[in-house]
Every structure is written in structure tokens, then in C-alpha cells.
Amino acid sequence: MAKGYGRMGAAPRAGGSMKAQVQALQKQMEEQQAKIAQIETTATVGGGAIKITMTGDQVCKSVEIDPEFIKDTDAEMLQDMLLSGINMAIEQSKKIADDNMGFLGNTLSSLGLGF
Numbered sequence: 001m002a003k004g005y006g007r008m009g010a011a012p013r014a015g016g017s018m019k020a021q022v023q024a025l026q027k028q029m030e031e032q033q034a035k036i037a038q039i040e041t042t043a044t045v046g047g048g049a050i051k052i053t054m055t056g057d058q059v060c061k062s063v064e065i066d067p068e069f070i071k072d073t074d075a076e077m078l079q080d081m082l083l084s085g086i087n088m089a090i091e092q093s094k095k096i097a098d099d100n101m102g103f104l105g106n107t108l109s110s111l112g113l114g115f
Contacts, residue, residue, distance in 0.1 A: 029101075033057065036100050043088035046081050054089040056096040 036056035043052045049069035053061040063082070070078070 032100055036097050039096050039100070041089060041092040041096060043085050043092055045085040045088065050081050050085050052082075052085040052089040054093045056093055056100065058090060058093050058097075060086070060089070 037059070039056040040053055040061060041056070043054070044050065045052075046069060049066045051062075051064040053063075055061060063085075065078075073081075
């Protein structure tokens with residue numbers, strides 16, 4: 001058996017370095033997630049009659065409905081428009097998160113942790 005191989009308590013080579021890299025990556029991810037939470041996107045439907053604002057971390061910040069739109073619509077149409085707008089805002093929000101976390105895949109690959 002090679003000298004030192006399999007000894008109890010022997011630290012793996014570059015283990016500390018890997019741990020430091022993972023901790024740095026975790027900090028970077030947390031900072032990026034905080035930035036994403038501050039980014040807002042607004043989806044509009046019904047020619048701008050309904051506006052839904054959402055953050056990059058999928059928190060709905062506001063729903064604005066033009067009072068004139070309500071006068072000329074029924075509940076079912078309003079529900080459909082809201083549903084469409086919310087789904088659109090969620091998709092835009094997810095794209096923001098994906099675009100801003102893209103560095104993660106490259107970083108994991110450079111650590112030999114590609115998924």
C-alpha cells in the first residue's frame with residue numbers, strides 16, 4: 001500500500017480549497033438572489049388595461065386595473081385577463097431569475113460539479 005494511503009484522519013488533497021470555493025459560491029448566489037429580488041417586471045394585458053408588477057423572485061408587487069376597463073367588462077373576462085397577466089408576469093420573472101443566475105452553471109462546471 002502506498003505510504004499514507006487510507007490513513008485515518010488524513011485530509012483529502014484540496015479539500016479545504018473546495019470548501020472555500022463552495023462557500024464563496026454560496027455567498028455569490030445569496031448576493032445574486034438579493035439583486036434578483038429587487039428587479040421588477042410589469043406584464044400588461046387588455047391593451048394596458050391591467051398591469052401586474054412582479055419581482056425577480058416571483059413576489060407580486062401590484063395589480064393595477066384601469067377603472068374604465070371594469071365598466072365595460074364582466075367578471076369572467078376580468079378573471080381571464082388577470083390570470084393571463086399573472087402567468088405572463090411569472091414567466092417574465094422566471095426569465096429574470098434564469099438570466100441572472102446563469103453564472104451558476106459555469107461555476108459548478110469549473111468546480112467539477114456539472115449537473
